[in-house]
Amino acid sequence: MDLLVKNAKLWRDGVVRDLHISDGKFVEQGVADGAEVIDAAGRLCVAGFIEPHIHLDKALINDDVRRNVSGTLDEAIEIIWERKRAYTVGEIAERAGRVIRSALGNGVTRIRSHVDIDNIGGLRPLEGVAEARRRYSEVMDIQIVAFPQEGILKNEGTEELMWQAMESGADVVGGMPFNEKHPQDSAKHISIAFEIAKHFNVDIDMHVDETDDSGARTLEMLAEQTIEHGWEGRVTAGHTCALAGYQEDYANYVIKLVRAAGIHMITNPATNLMLQGRLDAQPKRRGITRVKELLAESINVSFGQDCVKDTFYPFGRVDPLEVGLIAAHAAHMSLPEEIEIVFDMQTNAAAKVMRLSDYGFEPGCKADLVILDAENAAEALTRQAARRVVIKKGRVIVENEKNQKWCWSPKGE
């Protein structure tokens, strides 16, 4: 089925032009007669928002579990154990499906989800999210990361489960090297991840130093091993909160190493503003990594929602405009060009994290498109602009015609 989207203002070059879509892809021009026509009327269009870091398996469990009283990461993880034992594949798929729908309504057309792999839930989180992926395969592209949240060495049997997870449909090898007993075990945790990734020839995406402890050193370890294994450009580090607390000289050293390793960075400002700095006296740390310093070194930086109504974070609806606004505040991104970078983080930068070769408006790319009720990125973030139309693979999936109607006007206007 062909589709013609007229008068689309493309982010980020700002050019207004017609987009031709045929067979689920953008084409140079020449859609068939009788093609469906949509007039974007000069509105801002993105080639689909991308959510590169989320946990679909534990989303929406907040109401079923006891409260996270300390508000810390450690307590959030502990609370999940009991709930995880009760997981079934069906209910995980159902919760994940609700989150996928929410994301899609907000213009997200691709997702990378971590799923817990440990001896508590076994492979059920993977199986549940894989089932949701199957159900939504026509409208959402999903990559799954096998995530050993409880550690690999610390949690008996997890190494074997990681191998099984990769054989059972996970796409990316995850990790949480700081959650081991000793730094030597953290290094070993990373080595195991590389062994698995090399065997399956896949990428790595780890939770790195998600802690206020500035003694955490696993970002340095990950960067060193990335270079050692020749995996440059294929590794992502999420969170990296500790980097924010390092002394300047060590932080600069690690950032240079991250650059040399071609590591992609993901900050999760909503969750980490909520979790980090809980035990600080004032001034409390902001909890997010050194976004601007990383960008200044031309390192690819993206951001994610991370958590949706789970033990870590009580909000979240997978709206990149919401998380983008939070990211702009948390990372002090206020200049016009910095606001454009925020937009880049949820589109092109996230596509680089997921190493997508079919993202964008170029002919041959998958025809994912969101028409925003805004003229530019700053306006879209300010007004949390409505997603007027969401198109996935050339097909209109969501329409939002809601217009505010005022029945009053000021005198003299």
Ligand SMILES: [Zn+2]
């Ligand atoms: Zn996460």
